[in-house]
Amino acid sequence: MSPADAPAIETDALTKRYGETTAVTGLTMTVERGAVYGFLGPNGAGKTTTMRMLTTLTRPTSGTAHVAGHSITDRESVTPHIGYLPEEPPIYDELTGREQLEYAAGLRDLPEAEASERIDSLLERFDLVDDAHRRIEGYSKGMRQKVGVIQAVLHEPAVAFLDEPTSGLDPRAARTMRETIADLADREMTIFLSTHILPVVDELADEIGVLREGELVAQGDPETLKSRAETGEARSLEDAFLEVTQETPGGESGRSAEPSID
Numbered sequence: 269m270s271p272a273d274a275p276a277i278e279t280d281a282l283t284k285r286y287g288e289t290t291a292v293t294g295l296t297m298t299v300e301r302g303a304v305y306g307f308l309g310p311n312g313a314g315k316t317t318t319m320r321m322l323t324t325l326t327r328p329t330s331g332t333a334h335v336a337g338h339s340i341t342d343r344e345s346v347t348p349h350i351g352y353l354p355e356e357p358p359i360y361d362e363l364t365g366r367e368q369l370e371y372a373a374g375l376r377d378l379p380e381a382e383a384s385e386r387i388d389s390l391l392e393r394f395d396l397v398d399d400a401h402r403r404i405e406g407y408s409k410g411m412r413q414k415v416g417v418i419q420a421v422l423h424e425p426a427v428a429f430l431d432e433p434t435s436g437l438d439p440r441a442a443r444t445m446r447e448t449i450a451d452l453a454d455r456e457m458t459i460f461l462s463t464h465i466l467p468v469v470d471e472l473a474d475e476i477g478v479l480r481e482g483e484l485v486a487q488g489d490p491e492t493l494k495s496r497a498e499t500g501e502a503r504s505l506e507d508a509f510l511e512v513t514q515e516t517p518g519g520e521s522g523r524s525a526e527p528s529i530d
């Protein structure tokens with residue numbers, strides 16, 4: 269299959285171990301192009317580790333994955349097609365908001381005029397115009413988050429990985445974020461969205477995957493996940509989440525707390 273026809277994300281038995289700890293176990297999944305994929309799981313389930321593998325920041329122990337049709341072992345081929353908002357966005361305190369975004373655009377080889385236009389429009393959208401000339405060291409957490417998101421999608425990647433994109437945002441900014449994600453998806457960007465805020469996923473996701481202790485324990489569109497398998501009765505996404513992620517009696521995680529080297 270050529271990269272142009274390939275799904276946005278395809279993984280096969282993707283596994284990551286840190287010493288005795290298995291962070292992600294045999295993850296096999298497909299995310300179609302243009303979809304918003306809600307990636308859920310309790311703390312420590314392996315979401316960040318999965319995103320770090322898919323964005324080529326950490327190497328899998330075993331298994332394979334392709335993003336935008338390129339193997340994640342081929343970092344140079346993958347990175348032009350992806351954007352990543354990690355939990356702590358990589359931004360420089362000593363730059364102004366605008367300088368940071370211009371720097372990010374430069375790293376992506378965006379032509380200056382195009383970059384400037386996109387930066388203006390995203391600063392406007394996120395209500396950052398008046399602060400764009402201030403140094404980031406004086407920014408609040410929410411303002412930093414906005415800069416982090418803007419730089420993740422500035423180059424209009426095929427696939428954007430967003431880890432808790434509404435973190436630190438006030439209600440108005442959180443709404444802007446949700447609207448922005450919906451707009452990007454309308455323009456065929458695939459959004460891989462990890463968050464603990466279930467209403468955000470309920471509102472935006474076309475497909476949801478739930479990870480528990482490194483394993484994908486549920487997958488489907490929101491309506492299917494919310495309908496009880498046995499009776500078809502509707503329940504909230506929170507109820508569905510709690511049910512599929514609950515500890516099995518006598519179950520063990522197989523995880524150890526020992527730290528290890530990546």
Ligand SMILES: Nc1ncnc2c1ncn2[C@@H]1O[C@H](COP(=O)(O)OP(=O)(O)OP(=O)(O)O)[C@@H](O)[C@H]1O
Binds near residue numbers: 309312313523528
């Ligand atoms: N560099 C590392 N070294 C050792 N263990 C790690 C490392 N990174 C992650 N882990 C372990 O892997 C497991 C999965 O962690 P991960 O950060 O991927 O979870 P998460 O689902 O993103 O959690 P959260 O919702 O709390 O952000 C945890 O047991 C964690 O302790």
